[in-house]
Amino acid sequence: MRLPLLLVALILCGTIFYAQSEDEKQIKALYDAALTNGKAYDWLNHLSNQIGGRLSGSVQAQQAVDYTKGQLDSLGLDRVWLQPVMVPKWVRGTPEFAYIETKPGLTTNVPICALGGSVATPDGGLKANIIEVQGIEELEKLGTENIEGKIVFYNRPMDPTKISTFAAYSGCVDQRYSGAAEAAKFGASGVIVRSMNLRLDDYPHTGSMGYGDTPVENRIPAAAISTEGAELLSTTLKLNPNIKFYFKQNCKQFPDVESYNVIGEIKGSTHPEEIMVVGGHLDSWDLGDGSHDDGAGCVQSMEVLRLFKKTGYRPKRTLRVVLFMNEENGLRGGNKYAEVAQNKNEQHVFALESDSGGFTPRGFSFDCSEENLKQIQSWKPLFEPYLIHMFVEGYSGADIGPLKGQGLVLAGLRPDSQRYFDHHHAENDTFEHVNKRELELGAATMASLVYLIDKYGTIPQKQIKG
Incomplete structure (x- = not known):
């Protein structure tokens, strides 16, 4: 009986080694593509320098909606659309x-x-x-x-x-x-x-x-x-x-006006009913140009879908990028997206938000079950070559927070935070303070986590309880 058991053990070890090597290969491809021909920095340049601060209800916010929808259309996604949402309109004045x-x-x-x-x-x-x-x-x-x-x-x-x-x-x-x-x-x-x-x-x-x-x-x-x-x-x-x-x-408060969440989607190849979301908020305050908060998160999220297309990876589950409107002074976009998802009985399994600036990525914080956190932490060795080491329980993000009731895994990208509040909501939140390589590393890190979630899935709540 020893020989068959030994063979089984060798086969299992070989399978695990193959899977590990396959994951390493795909993750490297994502990082290589982001660092050699990424689009995130160019997209951010346009949002910041050609459009500027994007306060909800402003002309600039609408310009950002039109621009990002056009860029998503150019990626050859399966579907791109605008989701209407009423937002507050507050104007600073002189x-x-x-x-x-x-x-x-x-x-x-x-x-x-x-x-x-x-x-x-x-x-x-x-x-x-x-x-x-x-x-x-x-x-x-x-x-x-x-x-x-x-x-x-x-x-x-x-x-x-x-x-x-x-x-x-x-x-x-x-x-x-x-x-x-x-x-x-x-x-x-x-x-x-x-x-x-x-x-x-x-x-x-x-x-x-x-x-x-x-x-x-x-x-x-x-x-x-x-x-x-x-x-x-x-x-x-x-x-x-x-x-x-x-x-x-x-300053003056005006009646609410209509704006939009911008959404792009790659349909899942084998589990299209299971939805993964990656996103940031498209609105910003009006003093700077909103490069770190949260232009960086938006372009990184868009880049995740582009990297999948670029590397030829077709997700098993449906992958959506959502650029939320009105996080800064109302959270209307995040609430509207969750409301529509609930009304349509959509099955979200994972949501990842980037809203902590475009600085060097350190890892992620997760709002999920202990079982799901353990599974995700088992992937940590795959990220260590890229100096990503933080896989902890914690806050995910404001815009994906309203989805929490669906029992999915919520995650937030965690960059180095020491410089973030030097720029947060201030006149110096501008494009010149975003480092191209740091921004691209963040996008690749997000794409790598989405890839692993897509490949291995999450542990459903009913399975955990059982």
């Missing part, structure tokens, strides 16, 4: 202006920008005394008597001790999103928020904010101040608590 007034006539200008969704200041601007807090929780302690009529200055910085800069961002972004609504409850006249940025510079960083159930007549203007400006304002306040702060902004 450039904002602000200064610190230490005594009448003695002022120092500081860089600010309106937060997305904010109301405008009065026509002549807003000038008031200012009170500094480190977070929303301090408002209750100060009370209306110390806040009413003043501008609240939220000055809690991102925590530099957190190696994950996204964790540092999460630790203080509540003051940006909810700061105005909370300060208005105590009679504040306006809000100034320290930019979400780990370095000191003069770029104010915008971002989404909301008023919750605050009545329209009680909504107060909110702006971000650069980190250098925040340091100056804080120091000046310590020297003279009676200084005044002035700012003027002219």
Whole structure:
């Protein structure tokens, strides 16, 4: 009996070795194609330099829809279409202006920008005394008597001790999103928020904010101040608590308008009913050109499908690229895609999002079952030659999040994050700060994971429970 068992063992080892070699060969082909004749950088160049910032509801957002649909049409995919979605239209207006007034006539200008969704200041601007807090929780302690009529200055910085800069961002972004609504409850006249940025510079960083159930007549203007400006304002306040702060902004909210998710598809050869999604968000803020957030994720996702075509790999499962509209100030595109998928009873098995910048890829984070995570982690040796080492449980992405109820595997590309918040939502999120090779490596890394998911499949929830 020993000889047959030995033969079986050798056959099994040979099969595993062959599969490993086949996977290595295909992954190398994907990286080689991305690094020698990739299209992602050229696509990003057009989005950034010929179109620019793509705020939802803007002319530039529509231009980006038309451009990316045209590029997907040129790839020879099985299907390309636009999925209508109603999105908010908020317009910044003329450039904002602000200064610190230490005594009448003695002022120092500081860089600010309106937060997305904010109301405008009065026509002549807003000038008031200012009170500094480190977070929303301090408002209750100060009370209306110390806040009413003043501008609240939220000055809690991102925590530099957190190696994950996204964790540092999460630790203080509540003051940006909810700061105005909370300060208005105590009679504040306006809000100034320290930019979400780990370095000191003069770029104010915008971002989404909301008023919750605050009545329209009680909504107060909110702006971000650069980190250098925040340091100056804080120091000046310590020297003279009676200084005044002035700012003027002219932003306006218009009725919702129609826009689109851009979708391209390669039909699966053997399991067309099983859908894999790869995507990023096509909209961006209006201060820069949105190269890192999230032009990079869009062109990387488009490149995944092109790399499959280029290397001659026909996926077993249906592969879709989805360029979501309105992630930045509403998540309407992600919610619409999930709603349509549910109404059509579509079977999604995997979704991968790139929305962390076009920097050097380090790996992925996964929102999935333990069994699926173990299977994916077993592929780690295939990525090690490309210096991809991070395969961890964690957050996937905002736009694919609404699909979670379908029980699929969600994944997020995780590039090196140390420089991301230097550019996030700011004027310097521009094409010149994206490295071509890093962008291409990210696209190839995404394509490699999609290839392995397609080849080996995912472990269904019912199978796990059984």
